[in-house]
Amino acid sequence: MMHFTSVQDVPDLQQLVDAALAYKADPYKDENLGKRKRIGMLFLNPSMRTRLSTQVAAQQLGMEAVVFNVGSEGWALEFEEEAIMSGTTVEHVKDAAPIMGKYFDILCIRTFPSLKNKEDDYSELYIRQFMKYAGIPIVSLESATLHPLQSLTDIITMQEYMRQPSKAAAFSGRKPKVVLTWAPHVKPLPQCVANSFAQWVNAWGEADFVITHPEDYELSEAFTKGARIEYNQEEALKDADFVYVKNWSTFTDYGKIYNNDPEWMLTNEKLALTNEARVMHCLPVRRNVELSDEILDGPNSLVTTQAGNRVWAAQAVLASILRAK
Amino acid sequence: MMHFTSVQDVPDLQQLVDAALAYKADPYKDENLGKRKRIGMLFLNPSMRTRLSTQVAAQQLGMEAVVFNVGSEGWALEFEEEAIMSGTTVEHVKDAAPIMGKYFDILCIRTFPSLKNKEDDYSELYIRQFMKYAGIPIVSLESATLHPLQSLTDIITMQEYMRQPSKAAAFSGRKPKVVLTWAPHVKPLPQCVANSFAQWVNAWGEADFVITHPEDYELSEAFTKGARIEYNQEEALKDADFVYVKNWSTFTDYGKIYNNDPEWMLTNEKLALTNEARVMHCLPVRRNVELSDEILDGPNSLVTTQAGNRVWAAQAVLASILRAK
Amino acid sequence: MMHFTSVQDVPDLQQLVDAALAYKADPYKDENLGKRKRIGMLFLNPSMRTRLSTQVAAQQLGMEAVVFNVGSEGWALEFEEEAIMSGTTVEHVKDAAPIMGKYFDILCIRTFPSLKNKEDDYSELYIRQFMKYAGIPIVSLESATLHPLQSLTDIITMQEYMRQPSKAAAFSGRKPKVVLTWAPHVKPLPQCVANSFAQWVNAWGEADFVITHPEDYELSEAFTKGARIEYNQEEALKDADFVYVKNWSTFTDYGKIYNNDPEWMLTNEKLALTNEARVMHCLPVRRNVELSDEILDGPNSLVTTQAGNRVWAAQAVLASILRAK
Numbered sequence: 001m002m003h004f005t006s007v008q009d010v011p012d013l014q015q016l017v018d019a020a021l022a023y024k025a026d027p028y029k030d031e032n033l034g035k036r037k038r039i040g041m042l043f044l045n046p047s048m049r050t051r052l053s054t055q056v057a058a059q060q061l062g063m064e065a066v067v068f069n070v071g072s073e074g075w076a077l078e079f080e081e082e083a084i085m086s087g088t089t090v091e092h093v094k095d096a097a098p099i100m101g102k103y104f105d106i107l108c109i110r111t112f113p114s115l116k117n118k119e120d121d122y123s124e125l126y127i128r129q130f131m132k133y134a135g136i137p138i139v140s141l142e143s144a145t146l147h148p149l150q151s152l153t154d155i156i157t158m159q160e161y162m163r164q165p166s167k168a169a170a171f172s173g174r175k176p177k178v179v180l181t182w183a184p185h186v187k188p189l190p191q192c193v194a195n196s197f198a199q200w201v202n203a204w205g206e207a208d209f210v211i212t213h214p215e216d217y218e219l220s221e222a223f224t225k226g227a228r229i230e231y232n233q234e235e236a237l238k239d240a241d242f243v244y245v246k247n248w249s250t251f252t253d254y255g256k257i258y259n260n261d262p263e264w265m266l267t268n269e270k271l272a273l274t275n276e277a278r279v280m281h282c283l284p285v286r287r288n289v290e291l292s293d294e295i296l297d298g299p300n301s302l303v304t305t306q307a308g309n310r311v312w313a314a315q316a317v318l319a320s321i322l323r324a325k
Numbered sequence: 326m327m328h329f330t331s332v333q334d335v336p337d338l339q340q341l342v343d344a345a346l347a348y349k350a351d352p353y354k355d356e357n358l359g360k361r362k363r364i365g366m367l368f369l370n371p372s373m374r375t376r377l378s379t380q381v382a383a384q385q386l387g388m389e390a391v392v393f394n395v396g397s398e399g400w401a402l403e404f405e406e407e408a409i410m411s412g413t414t415v416e417h418v419k420d421a422a423p424i425m426g427k428y429f430d431i432l433c434i435r436t437f438p439s440l441k442n443k444e445d446d447y448s449e450l451y452i453r454q455f456m457k458y459a460g461i462p463i464v465s466l467e468s469a470t471l472h473p474l475q476s477l478t479d480i481i482t483m484q485e486y487m488r489q490p491s492k493a494a495a496f497s498g499r500k501p502k503v504v505l506t507w508a509p510h511v512k513p514l515p516q517c518v519a520n521s522f523a524q525w526v527n528a529w530g531e532a533d534f535v536i537t538h539p540e541d542y543e544l545s546e547a548f549t550k551g552a553r554i555e556y557n558q559e560e561a562l563k564d565a566d567f568v569y570v571k572n573w574s575t576f577t578d579y580g581k582i583y584n585n586d587p588e589w590m591l592t593n594e595k596l597a598l599t600n601e602a603r604v605m606h607c608l609p610v611r612r613n614v615e616l617s618d619e620i621l622d623g624p625n626s627l628v629t630t631q632a633g634n635r636v637w638a639a640q641a642v643l644a645s646i647l648r649a650k
Numbered sequence: 651m652m653h654f655t656s657v658q659d660v661p662d663l664q665q666l667v668d669a670a671l672a673y674k675a676d677p678y679k680d681e682n683l684g685k686r687k688r689i690g691m692l693f694l695n696p697s698m699r700t701r702l703s704t705q706v707a708a709q710q711l712g713m714e715a716v717v718f719n720v721g722s723e724g725w726a727l728e729f730e731e732e733a734i735m736s737g738t739t740v741e742h743v744k745d746a747a748p749i750m751g752k753y754f755d756i757l758c759i760r761t762f763p764s765l766k767n768k769e770d771d772y773s774e775l776y777i778r779q780f781m782k783y784a785g786i787p788i789v790s791l792e793s794a795t796l797h798p799l800q801s802l803t804d805i806i807t808m809q810e811y812m813r814q815p816s817k818a819a820a821f822s823g824r825k826p827k828v829v830l831t832w833a834p835h836v837k838p839l840p841q842c843v844a845n846s847f848a849q850w851v852n853a854w855g856e857a858d859f860v861i862t863h864p865e866d867y868e869l870s871e872a873f874t875k876g877a878r879i880e881y882n883q884e885e886a887l888k889d890a891d892f893v894y895v896k897n898w899s900t901f902t903d904y905g906k907i908y909n910n911d912p913e914w915m916l917t918n919e920k921l922a923l924t925n926e927a928r929v930m931h932c933l934p935v936r937r938n939v940e941l942s943d944e945i946l947d948g949p950n951s952l953v954t955t956q957a958g959n960r961v962w963a964a965q966a967v968l969a970s971i972l973r974a975k
Contacts, residue, residue: 036678038706038709040702064709066702066705066706068698068701068702072696072719072722073693073696073697073698073701073719074696074697074698074701075696075698075934078937082938082943083937083938084937084938084939085936085937085938085939086836086936086939087836090934090936091698091933091934091935092935092937094937094946094947095933095934095935095937095946095953095954095957096698096934098954099699099933099954099957099958100702102954102957102958102961103702103703103706103958103961
């Protein structure tokens with residue numbers, strides 16, 4: 001694998017999932033693979049799980065991880081070609097990226113969308129410019145439209161659950177029903193996690209996949225095509241095996257909050273409609289707004305397992321890139 | 326030792342002091358003890374000595390130290406149970422802590438009091454919630470009411486001084502007189518260092534312990550009980566062997582500055598009342614406000630030695646926790 | 651070498667250049683030299699290349715690098731002797747520096763000038779105070795008036811270019827013409843890089859050295875003495891082998907922008923006056939303000955090579971200090 005910015009960079013999804021679970025079973029089995037190798041981790045936006053799990057993953061491969069908070073430790077970058085830099089940006093990605101390419105073996109970048117201009121955000125200018133100019137493999141730590149390390153983790157977490165000896169029979173010979181449900185939130189959030197989850201579940205191809213959200217919250221078909229869209233949440237939840245809860249702002253009329261109906265918050269009452277579904281969320285989660293305490297603290301929640309699995313996803317990705325170099 | 330948040334977590338104070346001084350004599354004697362182990366260091370507030378000395382201590386044990394500045398690199402955490410998170414907090418400690426417990430072997434946390442609500446601060450909600458939910462050992466890097474790594478260092482520093490061959494006779498057969506004196510400051514500070522010093526000196530039990538401060542600056546008896554309280558600073562200083570200088574804001578009428586009399590600043594004139602006392606301070610210190618240049622730059626100051634000893638205190642604590650796991 | 655804060659700290663410039671190029675050829679040849687050694691990196695100001703390249707250099711020598719952003723992770727330091735600290739500074743360098751000296755083997759510091767008071771800035775108070783009180787070797791990561799790691803890199807980069815087999819004949823038996831040219835910018839910048847480049851080229855002694863800038867932009871003679879000053883940029887550029895582009899604010903009437911004529915920006919048209927000169931810049935660069943896209947993206951630009959060489963300069967400096975300890 002050369003880069004890791006979307007599922008399209010992954011030559012063999014199942015192999016990557018298996019590699020991650022192998023690291024979970026034996027975290028230090030490749031602790032010399034990354035010897036004398038170094039990842040740079042550039043944060044243009046805040047991060048907790050992604051930051052920490054990727055550092056841990058790198059260390060377990062014997063790599064050095066160097067963290068750089070671009071805004072607070074450095075200065076604003078320019079991404080537009082031919083910019084006349086007389087404003088507030090201090091350094092062009094055309095100059096910064098190739099230098100990162102000299103200092104590091106792999107460059108990991110987190111950048112959020114503006115949620116103001118759809119075309120700009122969906123062009124993925126920032127991560128594309130780093131890919132164009134760095135000259136080394138790029139790993140997305142979440143970009144304007146996608147969050148592939150999260151989505152890989154999500155697939156891993158579902159497969160791990162289904163493979164448990166006590167569950168194997170229940171899933172034998174049938175596809176699990178996976179429901180991605182919109183949830184209320186207090187502010188407009190990116191579509192990244194939802195887009196990316198849809199993209200990966202579709203690429204996995206082993207799920208009966210339903211997306212449910214209020215009208216006007218349609219995601220880009222570029223990612224959802226292949227899933228069934230259902231505006232009635234209760235209908236969608238019926239017999240679900242996994243329910244992935246996530247808020248996103250509108251895509252069509254970009255970056256808005258339309259309907260923010262608190263009735264869309266998942267509760268135990270709604271969970272009763274499912275096939276004892278496991279509940280997932282990428283975190284951070286606004287408790288009792290996006291998801292109720294009763295679900296998060298209940299026996300069906302997979303969120304801590306899921307967040308813990310971020311380490312193995314990152315480790316499998318870094319290892320795959322190291323092996324391809 | 327399972328956690329390290331107060332002297333009450335320490336099964337054997339003297340053993341911990343001795344372990345620290347053994348690391349000072351041979352810093353790398355256990356450099357494989359922490360192999361493949363990792364501490365997470367979470368800062369909800371700024372830190373210099375604690376941050377750096379703990380990183381150094383971890384490295385000398387062969388551990389990886391991962392630093393995370395919660396506010397600037399992540400987002401605001403929620404600590405209240407059953408909170409409806411529609412405000413400014415982004416992630417609940419109930420979700421964040423167990424994930425830290427999956428990424429790290431030991432979790433170190435710094436958090437300050439609000440100085441607005443005594444009950445909240447003295448409930449130690451933040452550190453208690455991390456202890457409740459992380460599932461791994463918690464080390465306080467200073468909490469709302471205590472600063473145990475500092476206090477352990479303080480005991481180490483006094484014992485180290487007294488054990489010097491040239492001093493041993495002077496301290497033979499008698500307890501040193503230890504005076505904790507309040508000092509002026511420009512803003513209201515937590516009671517942590519003073520509380521914690523009192524708690525540890527009392528637990529040590531080998532000092533004639535006097536606390537001196539203006540009226541209205543009484544500390545909580547939960548920590549000071551066993552010490553003699555003396556409002557006359559000069560009286561208190563008489564024949565002191567160690568003078569610990571520290572400002573704190575009021576405890577009873579919480580978080581205020583009452584009397585801020587500059588006469589309470591320690592000077593060489595006052596030092597003359599003592600038994601050539603060594604002067605200690607946790608740092609940072611406001612020079613010529615809390616403590617005079619003449620004291621800090623004079624031969625009686627132990628502050629640099631004391632700050633240097635922070636490494637060995639942290640190393641002994643981490644090692645003790647690693648050994649108990 | 652004991653400290654590294656200016657070319658005057660360097661006993662043998664050529665040996666340091668050669669050591670750097672030897673690390674470029676074999677980065678890990680001394681990976682045990684820094685075993686159990688630790689550098690502290692203190693940032694009072696932002697940094698990207700210097701920060702990252704020094705971390706990389708330390709790692710390649712087997713050292714631990716501990717980064718501390720003084721302002722955001724700690725608090726404001728006081729540098730004035732005898733200060734009564736009742737204002738906004740929280741800790742005196744007299745207290746902080748000796749503690750750094752206990753935690754680290756080498757202390758690296760970045761600090762910028764105020765550009766408000768020339769005497770203060772040119773006294774290099776901050777770095778001098780650290781040298782006075784830390785008790786360990788100090789490495790400047792750029793100070794108020796100089797940027798020696800950059801200048802060492804610049805000499806390395808020119809020598810490396812000239813030593814290429816295809817270029818050796820062209821430079822045989824003659825000194826290269828090196829031109830430092832002022833360039834426009836949007837805000838007042840320090841004189842550090844220009845001062846330091848002049849100081850190092852003069853110390854190198856192997857160049858025909860010309861400095862060109864608009865009138866009123868004279869640099870301090872303490873650094874430029876030995877160079878020819880030429881107000882006509884086109885005249886200066888004639889037959890140049892290396893053109894070093896950099897903005898600086900006025901030195902005499904301190905910290906101002908006088909003439910900011912966009913005509914001073916280097917273009918391909920001006921480059922035609924030179925001897926196919928290689929173009930250098932320390933970065934970050936304001937594209938199309940300080941330097942045109944056509945130059946930066948053209949075949950004559952050495953800026954990425956130059957920034958890459960920062961690693962080897964830092965590695966040679968750290969190694970030289972470790973060897974002298």
